[in-house]
Amino acid sequence: MTTATLSLPAPASARNRATAEPWLVRWLLIALALGFLGVFLLIPLAAVFTEGLRKGVQAYFAALLEPDAVSAIQLTLLVAVIAVPANLIFGVTAAWAIAKFDFKGKSVLITLIDLPFAVSPVISGLIYVLLFGLQGWLGPWLQDHNITIIFAVPGLVLATMFVTFPFVARELIPLMQAQGNDEEEAARVLGASGWQIFWRVTLPNIKWGLLYGVILCNARAMGEFGAVSVVSGHVRGLTNTMPLHVEILYNEYNFAAAFAVASVLALLALVTLVLKSLVEWKTRRELSEAALATENPNR
Amino acid sequence: MSATATWQWKRPSVLPGFGLAFGYTLLYLSLIVLVPLSAAFFKTFTLTWPAFWATVTAPRVLASLRLSFGASLIAALINAVFGLLVAWVLVRYRFPGRRVIDALVDLPFALPTAVAGIALTAVYAKNGWLGSFLEPLGIKVAFTPLGVLVALTFIGLPFVVRTVQPVLEDFEPELEEAAATLGADRWQTFWRVIIPAVGPALLTGFTLAFARAVGEYGSVIFIAGNMPMVSEITPLLIITKLEQYDYAGATAIAVVMLVISFALLLLINLLQWWSGKRTAGI
Numbered sequence: 001m002t003t004a005t006l007s008l009p010a011p012a013s014a015r016n017r018a019t020a021e022p023w024l025v026r027w028l029l030i031a032l033a034l035g036f037l038g039v040f041l042l043i044p045l046a047a048v049f050t051e052g053l054r055k056g057v058q059a060y061f062a063a064l065l066e067p068d069a070v071s072a073i074q075l076t077l078l079v080a081v082i083a084v085p086a087n088l089i090f091g092v093t094a095a096w097a098i099a100k101f102d103f104k105g106k107s108v109l110i111t112l113i114d115l116p117f118a119v120s121p122v123i124s125g126l127i128y129v130l131l132f133g134l135q136g137w138l139g140p141w142l143q144d145h146n147i148t149i150i151f152a153v154p155g156l157v158l159a160t161m162f163v164t165f166p167f168v169a170r171e172l173i174p175l176m177q178a179q180g181n182d183e184e185e186a187a188r189v190l191g192a193s194g195w196q197i198f199w200r201v202t203l204p205n206i207k208w209g210l211l212y213g214v215i216l217c218n219a220r221a222m223g224e225f226g227a228v229s230v231v232s233g234h235v236r237g238l239t240n241t242m243p244l245h246v247e248i249l250y251n252e253y254n255f256a257a258a259f260a261v262a263s264v265l266a267l268l269a270l271v272t273l274v275l276k277s278l279v280e281w282k283t284r285r286e287l288s289e290a291a292l293a294t295e296n297p298n299r
Numbered sequence: 300m301s302a303t304a305t306w307q308w309k310r311p312s313v314l315p316g317f318g319l320a321f322g323y324t325l326l327y328l329s330l331i332v333l334v335p336l337s338a339a340f341f342k343t344f345t346l347t348w349p350a351f352w353a354t355v356t357a358p359r360v361l362a363s364l365r366l367s368f369g370a371s372l373i374a375a376l377i378n379a380v381f382g383l384l385v386a387w388v389l390v391r392y393r394f395p396g397r398r399v400i401d402a403l404v405d406l407p408f409a410l411p412t413a414v415a416g417i418a419l420t421a422v423y424a425k426n427g428w429l430g431s432f433l434e435p436l437g438i439k440v441a442f443t444p445l446g447v448l449v450a451l452t453f454i455g456l457p458f459v460v461r462t463v464q465p466v467l468e469d470f471e472p473e474l475e476e477a478a479a480t481l482g483a484d485r486w487q488t489f490w491r492v493i494i495p496a497v498g499p500a501l502l503t504g505f506t507l508a509f510a511r512a513v514g515e516y517g518s519v520i521f522i523a524g525n526m527p528m529v530s531e532i533t534p535l536l537i538i539t540k541l542e543q544y545d546y547a548g549a550t551a552i553a554v555v556m557l558v559i560s561f562a563l564l565l566l567i568n569l570l571q572w573w574s575g576k577r578t579a580g581i
Binding site: 019021026029030032033034036037039041042043044045047048052077090092094097098100102103104109111112114115116117118119120121122123126127128129130131133135136137143158161162165181182185188189193194197198216219222223224225226229231242243244246247250251255258259262263265266269270272273275276277 | 308309313316317320323332334335373384385387394398405409411413414419424429452456476499510517532535538545550553557563564568
C-alpha cells in the first residue's frame with residue numbers, strides 16, 4: 001500500500017514548488033516581458049493603422065487607389081511572382097543535391113548559400129550596380145545592346161532574388177537531411193523514375209517545410225527596402241515598389257497616405273505570421289501523429 | 300583499383316539527379332550571389348591602397364562605423380537580456396494571449412523595414428504616443444543616436460527569443476529538481492544550471508542580432524535624423540557616396556563592412572558547431 005501511494009504523482013502545486021518561482025516574481029517577469037514587447041512591437045504596429053486612418057476611411061482608400069500606389073502594388077506583386085518561384089526552384093534543387101547525397105565540401109556550399117543573409121541590404125543592391133550599372137563591368141555592353149537593368153524592373157528583381165536567396169533552401173536542407181533517403185531508395189528499388197520519386201515520395205514529405213520557406217521568402221520579397229532602394233532610381237509609377245512608395249510619400253510629408261500604404265504591408269506581415277503559425281501547428285500535429293503511428297501500428 | 304582505396308569526391312548513390320541538381324545549384328549560386336559579390340571586391344582593387352585607406356579612415360566614415368557597430372552592440376545586449384526574459388516567460392508560464400504573443404515575436408522578420416521605420420518614428424517623435432511621455436523627462440529618441448538604438452533593438456528582437464526558446468523547451472526538469480534537492484535556491488539554480496545550458500544559444504542569438512543590426516538600413520534612416528558625424532549609419536553613407544557617383548568610395552566602405560560581416564558569419568557557424576558539440580556531449 002505504501003509503495004503504491006508513493007509512486008502516485010504528487011499534486012502539481014506541491015511537486016513544482018521547488019522548481020517554480022513565487023507568484024509575485026512570476027507576475028513581475030510576465031509584466032516586464034509584455035512591457036518590453038508592447039513598447040517595441042505592439043505600439044508601433046498599432047500606430048501604423050491609426051496613423052493611416054487619421055484622415056478618415058475615404059482618404060485611406062484614396063491613398064491606396066491613386067495611380068502611383070496602384071502601380072507600386074502591381075510592381076511589388078510582379079517582383080515577388082518572379083523572385084519567389086526562382087528561389088523556390090533553387091531551394092528544392094539545392095536541398096536535393098545537399099541532403100540526398102554525400103560529397104566533399106558540402107558545409108562550404110551551405111555557408112555560401114547563407115551568404116546573402118550576412119550582407120547588408122544596401123550592399124546587396126550596390127553589387128548589382130557595380131555589375132550592371134553604367135560604370136559597371138557589363139554597363140557599356142548593356143548600353144550598346146539597349147538593355148537596362150539598373151534603375152529598371154530587372155534590377156529590382158535581381159536585388160530581391162539576392163536578398164531572399166537562402167529562405168527556401170535553408171528550410172529544406174535540415175528537413176530533408178533529417179528525413180533520410182530510405183523512402184526514396186525504396187521507391188528507386190521498386191522501379192520509380194527520378195521524377196516519380198520526387199513528386200510522389202519527396203514532395204509530400206517536405207510540403208509543409210516548403211510552404212514555410214515560401215511564406216518567409218514572399219514576405220521578405222514584398223517588403224524589401226534597402227537593396228531595392230539602391231537599384232530602383234525611384235521613378236514614380238515605373239520603378240517604385242510599395243516600400244519605396246511609402247518612403248516617397250513620407251518624405252513629401254504626406255504622412256496619412258504613407259501610413260495607409262504602410263498599413264497594407266503591415267497587414268501582409270500579419271497574414272504572414274498567421275500562415276506561419278498555422279504551418280508550424282500543422283507540422284507539429286503531423287509529427288506527433290507519425291510518432292503515435294510508429295508506437296502503435298495497429299491503431 | 301578498388302573504389303574504397305581511391306579518393307572519392309562523392310559517395311555513390313542509387314538516387315538519380317545529382318548532376319543536374321548540383322550543377323544547377325552551383326550555376327544559380329554563382330550568377331545571383333558569387334559573381335555580383337566578387338564585383339565589389341574587384342571594384343576596390345581599382346583604388347590604390349593609400350586611396351582606399353584614406354576613404355575608409357575619413358572622420359565621417361569612422362564616426363558612422365562607430366555608431367553602426369556601437370549601437371548594434373548595445374541593441375544586441377538589450378535583446379540578449381530581454382530575449383531571454385521573453386523566451387523564459389513564453390516557455391515557463393501560462394497566461395492569456397500567450398500564443399498570440401508568441402507568434403507576434405516574429406513581427407520584425409515579417410514587417411517590411413520601411414514600415415517599421417516610419418512606425419517607430421511616429422511613436423517616438425516628440426508628439427508621438429511614447430515620445431510625448433519621454434520628452435518632458437528630457438529624453439529625445441527620434442532623430443538622435445538613441446533612435447538608431449531603438450530601431451536596431453526592434454530589428455534584432457526575434458533572434459535571441461527564437462534561439463533560446465527551443466533550448467528552454469527541451470531543458471530537462473530533472474536538472475532543476477536535482478539542484479533544488481541539493482539545496483540550491485531558484486536564483487542559484489538559474490545562474491549555475493539554466494544559464495550554462497542556454498549559454499551557447501544565447502550567444503548565437505546575440506551574434507545573429509548583432510550581425511543583422513550592423514547592416515540594417517530601412518528601419519533606421521527614418522528615425523535617425525541622419526546627421527553626419529552624429530546619427531549617420533554606415534549603410535546610409537554608402538548610399539550617399541553612390542548618389543554622388545563616388546562608386547569606388549562606396550565600394551571601399553562596403554568591402555570593409557562585408558569583411559566584418561563574413562567574419563561574424565564564420566563566428567556564428569563556429570558557435571553553432573560548438574553548441575551542437577556541447578549538447579551532444581551532455
